[in-house]
Amino acid sequence: MRQAPRRRAARVSKLLRAGGPDVRRAVLTIRVDFGAFGYVGPGKIALMELISKHGSISAAGKEMGMSYRRAWLLVDEINRIFRGPLVEKQMGGPGGGGARLTRLGIGVVARYRAIEAAAGRAAVADLKALQASLPAQPARQEGT
Numbered sequence: 489m490r491q492a493p494r495r496r497a498a499r500v501s502k503l504l505r506a507g508g509p510d511v512r513r514a515v516l517t518i519r520v521d522f523g524a525f526g527y528v529g530p531g532k533i534a535l536m537e538l539i540s541k542h543g544s545i546s547a548a549g550k551e552m553g554m555s556y557r558r559a560w561l562l563v564d565e566i567n568r569i570f571r572g573p574l575v576e577k578q579m580g581g582p583g584g585g586g587a588r589l590t591r592l593g594i595g596v597v598a599r600y601r602a603i604e605a606a607a608g609r610a611a612v613a614d615l616k617a618l619q620a621s622l623p624a625q626p627a628r629q630e631g632t
Contacts, residue, residue, distance in 0.1 A: 511626065514619040516611050518604045526569040533600050535562055536589055539575055540597075543586045563587070570596065 519529035531552075538548035549559025567573040574593030578586045589597065 512619055512622050512624070514615040514622075516604075516608055516615060518600070518607055520600065520603070522569060526565060528566070528569065528596070528600060532562060532566055533597055535559060536566065536574060536593060536597050539563070539587050540589045540594075543588060545575070545577070545587045548587075 517530055519527055521527040535548055535552060538551050539545055542548050542551070545559050545563055546556045549556055552559070563575045563577075567575060570592060572592050573590055574596055575587055576590055578588070
């Protein structure tokens with residue numbers, strides 16, 4: 489279940505076409521690839537953080553603009569990558585079901601954010617140089 493992040497790309501593309509404040513911005517995105525085990529990146533980590541915030545896979549998915557099924561499939565994929573589940577699902581009852589991060593899940597999110605922060609600090613000068621190399625406006629794409 490590896491798909492390109494379409495929604496984010498569409499938003500970024502729209503901002504660039506509109507000439508908004510992010511036109512000349514270089515951002516480092518981290519994806520940790522575990523080979524045959526799978527990968528974690530900004531989308532899966534954000535989903536886990538929202539599950540932690542809302543206590544719900546459905547609410548987390550909704551906030552990210554995805555269906556419950558898509559969010560549930562991502563949680564299932566996340567849980568299969570590591571030696572134990574990162575997200576625990578609770579069956580519905582009088583108060584409804586829910587979900588929460590396990591201790592391992594909290595640790596994975598913290599380590600990912602630590603890697604992201606360290607990489608960002610290490611890359612500041614290079615990102616600024618790359619950003620300075622951009623033209624004032626992006627080239628127009630064919631058909632737009």
